[in-house]
Amino acid sequence: MYLFGASGHGKVIAEIAECTGNKINGFIDTDLNKSTLLGYSVFHEIPKEHSKAIVAIGNNEIRKKIVNEISTFTYSKLIHPSANISNRSILGNGSVVMAGATVNTDVKIGEHCIINTNASVDHDCIIEDFVHLSPNVALAGNVYIGEGTHVGIGACIIQGIKIGKWVKIGAGTVIIRDIPDGCTVVGNPGRIIKR
Numbered sequence: 001m002y003l004f005g006a007s008g009h010g011k012v013i014a015e016i017a018e019c020t021g022n023k024i025n026g027f028i029d030t031d032l033n034k035s036t037l038l039g040y041s042v043f044h045e046i047p048k049e050h051s052k053a054i055v056a057i058g059n060n061e062i063r064k065k066i067v068n069e070i071s072t073f074t075y076s077k078l079i080h081p082s083a084n085i086s087n088r089s090i091l092g093n094g095s096v097v098m099a100g101a102t103v104n105t106d107v108k109i110g111e112h113c114i115i116n117t118n119a120s121v122d123h124d125c126i127i128e129d130f131v132h133l134s135p136n137v138a139l140a141g142n143v144y145i146g147e148g149t150h151v152g153i154g155a156c157i158i159q160g161i162k163i164g165k166w167v168k169i170g171a172g173t174v175i176i177r178d179i180p181d182g183c184t185v186v187g188n189p190g191r192i193i194k195r
Contacts, residue, residue: 001076002047003056004028004066006037010056012117013096014038016078017054025051052076055094055112060130060148060166063112067094075112083115092129110147128165146181 001022003010006029014037017024026041027034034042053073055063067075075094079085084102092111097103100118107121110129115121117135125143133139134153143157146165157163157175164181174188184194 001025001052001054002028002043002073003054005055005057006031006034006042009058009114011038012098013054013056013078014040016080016096016098019081020078022052022076022078027056046070046072048072050074054078054096056096058114058132060132060150064130064148067112098135104141122159134171 001017002025003013006027010027014024024040026043027037028043028046032044036042050072053075055066057063077091077093077095079097080099082099083097085097086103086105088105089103089107091109094112095109097115098117101115103115103121104123106123107125109127112130113127114132116133119133119135119137121139122141124141125139127145128147130148131145132150134151136154137151138156140157140159142160144162146163148166149163151169152171152173154171155169155173161175162178164179166182167179168184169175170186173186173190175190179185182195183192185192
């Protein structure tokens with residue numbers, strides 16, 4: 001398995017890969033100053049052989065760009081052993097679930113998502129592709145989150161809310177109303193500061 005992105009987020013994903021028995025072939029990164037990370041080689045070109053991979057970059061737009069540009073990899077999913085994942089939930093390829101996260105029954109998580117440390121996703125939520133739920137995010141039941149949305153650390157979203165595509169939700173924000181596509185939202189209660 002190759003990990004795209006030789007920095008902090010990549011370190012966390014590497015440790016998940018290690019503790020789930022996945023062999024890491026190395027990291028891939030465009031920064032020519034990086035040669036090793038956590039004892040693994042950092043490559044600066046895309047390997048020619050077909051292999052499993054995870055895009056270990058927190059930025060949703062960059063993650064999507066890499067996935068769309070590179071067709072020679074099969075994307076795996078990684079779940080930390082301490083995460084609590086319902087057998088009735090679905091996790092798409094390329095997605096990662098960090099330590100302490102909880103994903104409850106009938107949740108559908110798309111491809112290349114990040115469910116970060118101690119995030120909580122309650123029943124019947126739908127999370128589309130390339131979403132990042134930061135550490136300690138809490139989603140109540142029946143929340144919908146559109147493609148590419150980033151929910152900041154410690155944000156809370158009450159039940160039944162619909163969040164559009166490519167939305168940015170600030171740290172600690174409390175969402176009590178639906179949010180349209182492309183907005184930036186902060187505060188308690190959450191208010192749109194940019195469309």
